[in-house]
Amino acid sequence: MRWLDASGDWLGRLLFQRALAGVYLVGFLTAARQGRALLGEHGLTPIPRFLARRRFREAPSLFHWRYSDRLFAAVAWTGCALAAAVAAGAADRVPLGAGMALWALLWGLYLSIVNVGQTWYSFGWESLLLETGALAVFLGNDRVAPPVTTLLLIRWLLFRVEVGAGLIKLRGDRCWRELTCLYYHHETQPMPGPFSWWFHRLPRPLHRVEAGANHVVQLGAPVALFLPQPGATVAAGLIVVTQLWLVLSGNFAWLNWLTITLALSAVSNGTRPGHPPTPVWFAVLVLAYAVLVLVLSYRPARNLLSSRQLMNASFDSLHLVNTYGAFGSVTRLRHEVELEGSADGETWLAYGFKGKPGPLRRRPRQFAPYHLRLDWLMWFAALNPGYARGWLTPLLRKLLDGDRATLRLLRRDGNPFPDVPPAHVRATLYRYRFTTREERRATGAWWHREPVGPYHRTLSRHR
Structure with missing residues (x-):
């Protein structure tokens, strides 16, 4: 099924998958180091108490079967080891089906943590990691050309991340429309970084340029992701530069790095020979998952168009297709x-x-x-x-x-x-x-x- 192949995007897939494995590694490491104090049997919001009030279909997690602090730690550290192996290329050195299984296991382990994480895991980048991780299962490995369908689904996700963030700003705080939000944001953001003081002290005209450029990139570049190459690569480059600016200006966990990871998938480096024909079973799975994503995209797409747009919401307990946004309002003090x-x-x-x-x-x-x-x-x-x-x-x-x-x-x-x-x-x-x-x-x-x-x-x- 050569019509499904995107051999010219092999580099984008490589960069995307290795970077995504790195983000998974950070996510599991965070759980391993903080989970017991926050969620353990004697933690601030114990998982056993939470599970007593939730059915499996409301919060699918292997911890419904059994919970102990040792099991939680084992899941988190197993995720760390698996993510490190995949980042080193393990999923490319095994048959296609085994590579998919490795990505699916990463997704399942992290889903089990997120769905019992309560308020500590209520951030938009948790759902974003899960949605991205689910798509990675159907991106294949080095044994097959990247599927066009999955790459388009990744760009659809990046489109929703960026446009959702752009629209929530324009619909939310008037300072985004007046280009004045960055008079305050670098100082009042959740966790300033080592350069935030200098960003806050930039001249106000530059703050207005920052805000204006943010609107242009978040609302314009995502549309260009669907252009023929090199247009998609240029659009991805603009998104990457903007995200690196945000990395320098504050601490936003892995939100920026995951957005960069999604953008890297749009990089094209020319056709790479040597990929065998796409197996029929793999093509069928990819198309079936694409249909599922399109069906589940109805509510997130409707949310984008709504004047009552939700910010960072999941519409299914598997976090397969979600809605995103950031800083719809900015605190002044x-x-x-x-x-x-x-x-x-x-x-x-x-x-x-x-x-x-x-x-x-x-x-x-x-x-x-x-x-x-x-x-x-x-x-x-x-x-x-x-x-x-x-x-x-x-x-x-x-x-x-x-x-x-x-x-x-x-x-x-x-x-x-x-x-x-x-x-x-x-x-x-x-x-x-x-x-x-x-x-x-x-x-x-x-x-x-x-x-x-x-x-x-x-x-x-x-x-």
């Missing part, structure tokens, strides 16, 4: 919830997070594509206490107990009570802003902060 402990109820010391602003002279770090899940949820908690419902009080109690798994979510030097847990803990709200150039030169501080008030009542060990 940055608030931070700080957790503090005290031995005597008089002197309070702050716990230090890895990615959240804390000490004023501490420069923001680069963590992406690694995902600091607790740090991200703390940012949401500062926006609205509703985001912290169900896990903030347990978190404070873990600090009172000196729980080692929980403390490992903090910076290495982030526990101000390394020997004896505090007698009291509380949460306090602060207003943070980047320092001005003059303040930075005078004090060496990256941040300035002012107290806002209590955020959570004080908890004590004797109460």
Whole structure:
């Protein structure tokens, strides 16, 4: 079935699959290192308690069969090993069916984690990784030419990611229409990076150029993905450059790298000889999956056209076809919830997070594509206490107990009570802003902060 082949896109497939395996590796590593504290049997939101309220069809996961912290760790570390092997080319060194099985196993293991991940896995890039991973199953390996159908489905996904993000901005916060959102965004984004201070201090005309260029790329380049080559490659290049700009300006877990991965699939490098004819069974599977994706695309496509567009929503429990978007609104002020402990109820010391602003002279770090899940949820908690419902009080109690798994979510030097847990803990709200150039030169501080008030009542060990 040569009419299904896209031999000229073999390089795009190679880059796409190796990069996707790398993203999978980061996702599984994040689960392995953070899962016990967040989701374990004694975690902040235990998986067994969640599964007691969910049926399998609502949240398909192998953990419905059995859950233990050891099994969760085994799934996560197995995913790490498998992703590393595929990134090294293992799926290309086995028969086509075995290569598909490797990609399907990666997808199934990660789905099992996401579907029990609750609020810690409620981010759009989790569904994006699963949808992308499902498409990778039907992209084949080095034993067959890349299927045109699957490549078109990947571009359809990238189209929805970019256009969804572009439309949610235009329909959402008026500052995107006025090109002023970036006056605030670099300072108030969930997790600033090492260069965010400088991005925030760019002249305002350049911020307007940033916003305008974002609209052009997110709403224009995706259409060009469906042009003949080299038009599709040029469009993909524009998307990659924009995503790298975002990588430099902040920490957005693997969202940017996964978008880059999708764009790499559009790279064409000319026909590569040597691919045998596409097996009939493989062609049938590819076409069958394409029909399924088209059927499931109805609701996401309708969502794109809706004036009430949803941002980052899944319409099926397998996360096969989803809707995406980012920063439909931009906060103007940055608030931070700080957790503090005290031995005597008089002197309070702050716990230090890895990615959240804390000490004023501490420069923001680069963590992406690694995902600091607790740090991200703390940012949401500062926006609205509703985001912290169900896990903030347990978190404070873990600090009172000196729980080692929980403390490992903090910076290495982030526990101000390394020997004896505090007698009291509380949460306090602060207003943070980047320092001005003059303040930075005078004090060496990256941040300035002012107290806002209590955020959570004080908890004590004797109460």
